[in-house]
Amino acid sequence: MTERILYDYFRSSAAYRVRIALNLKELDYIQAPVSLVKGEQQGAAYLALNPQGLVPALSDNGVLLTQSLAICEYLDEAYPDTPRLLPLEPVARARARAIAQSIACDIHPLNNLRVLNYLKGELGVGDESRNEWYRHWITQGFAALERLLADTAGSYCVGDNVTLADVCLVPQLFNARRFAVDLAPYPRLVAVGEALERLPAFAAAHPSRQPDTPPA
Amino acid sequence: MTERILYDYFRSSAAYRVRIALNLKELDYIQAPVSLVKGEQQGAAYLALNPQGLVPALSDNGVLLTQSLAICEYLDEAYPDTPRLLPLEPVARARARAIAQSIACDIHPLNNLRVLNYLKGELGVGDESRNEWYRHWITQGFAALERLLADTAGSYCVGDNVTLADVCLVPQLFNARRFAVDLAPYPRLVAVGEALERLPAFAAAHPSRQPDTPPA
Incomplete structure (x- = not known):
């Protein structure tokens, strides 16, 4: 078993x-x-x-x-x-991976809890500047992604099948909303995100629905 | 052609x-x-x-x-x-990718030029604190990698064939040396790095040997 x-x-x-x-x-x-x-x-x-x-x-x-x-x-x-989380054709796989990595390498690492803690503790960066830092890397990354998706997106990030790119997009959108990032400049990301959030696999994974989620 | x-x-x-x-x-x-x-x-x-x-x-x-x-x-x-840059067996592939990503997602993004520029410009972080920031993320990441390689390394990061993990390790070691990080606590990383640097594919890719490298 x-x-x-x-x-x-x-x-x-x-x-x-x-x-x-x-x-x-x-x-x-x-x-x-x-x-x-x-x-x-x-x-x-x-x-x-x-x-x-x-x-x-x-x-x-x-x-x-x-x-x-x-x-x-x-x-x-x-x-x-x-x-499959990745298409079978090499260029399509590269597109899905590039979107996933643009989130996982260029946006998310800068906004990790350990990084925010270092900014606060070791560098004495105040709350408002830390929030600006957070939003800066998201907006810079989302602007690039929004342009990328013009070439790759169908119903989802890469065509009409869910891929690794989508697996990364939804958690990053959740973070952006949590820090009150204005998502109006990224209509493609928002539309794809809303389509994904309706799928059971995504809904069940939401941070509000886990065993360790604190009571509301 | x-x-x-x-x-x-x-x-x-x-x-x-x-x-x-x-x-x-x-x-x-x-x-x-x-x-x-x-x-x-x-x-x-x-x-x-x-x-x-x-x-x-x-x-x-x-x-x-x-x-x-x-x-x-x-x-x-x-x-x-x-x-091949990746082995064929799924667990070995996962090991090579995890090492590559621990560098590409957990170390390198924090030490990018654009990030150092933001620390300096927007947050007014001074030279010495910026260098400490740089070294902090490398030493934290290298300490974890050194332990990981105890289980995975042969001549190279994962066994005795060059993989994607090695492709990421050598540039990160170059950065660490450039910022005078003490590498003595990471003998496995150093030994693997030295073996890799002797290979022609790695030597030809070195930053000192590119068309846009400034004259010494």
Whole structure:
């Protein structure tokens, strides 16, 4: 019997991506919450499991996997018989990966909790400047993505099938809304995001619906 | 006849990765330098080509590709008959990708020129604190990588074949040395890096040997 454990945190964007991917791939999993706010990701128990001290990690039948995009691609390759997260044609795959990475490499790392904590603690950057920092990297990244999607999008980021690009877009839109970023300049991103959020795989992965989500 | 143009900058880590990958894949290319210091990546001509305004981009027979890791994986999939950048087995692929992404998502984005410029310009962070910021993210990331490689490394990051992980490691070690990060705590990374730097594909991609490298 398959045992699949996702080391998870309800509000982690990277964990949110893996939840969506697992749902799209129709794979069962148990969630093991790791509280980033309490610092559990730096505790000895979790570090023994994942020396990077970052969430998410996925244990798939005893094999521990890290890095959200690497986990998603692993799921796609290890379980090819459920819906594909990447198209089969090399250029289309490159388009989906480029959009995913423009979020995962150019936007999200700058807005991580550990980075905001460093800005506040070590550099003494105040609340308003930290929020501006957050919004700056999102708006710069979203402006580029909005132009990119003019060439690639159908119903979703790349054509009419859900891909790894969509898996990354929805959590980033959630973050943007949380920090009150004005999304009016990005109508394509918003339209694609709304179409995606209606799909059960995305809805079930939402941060408001996880085992460790605090009561409203 | 194949036309392959790499939009490049000698000191860009992400471009350095793609140069290594093209060399490992034994693919010819023309280099078109885009000066990040002069801001050419934000000029109208380059933005028309790559709306993200980031280097590198690769034109492969007229198809424009962006994001360094997406480009590397495209090369591996579109040209399967030259040496592979990823192993064939899903767990080994996931290991190589996780190491690549721990550099490309968790270390490098925080130390980009555009980020250092924002710290200086918008946040007024001084030289010494900016250098500490730079070193902080490298040392945190390298400490995790050093532990990871205990499980995965052979001669190179993942076993005894060069992979996408190695393509990312060497440029990140170059950056670390440039900012005088003490590498003594990371003997595995240093040993693997030295083995890689001896390979012609890596040596030819070094920032000191590019068409736009300034005279010494």
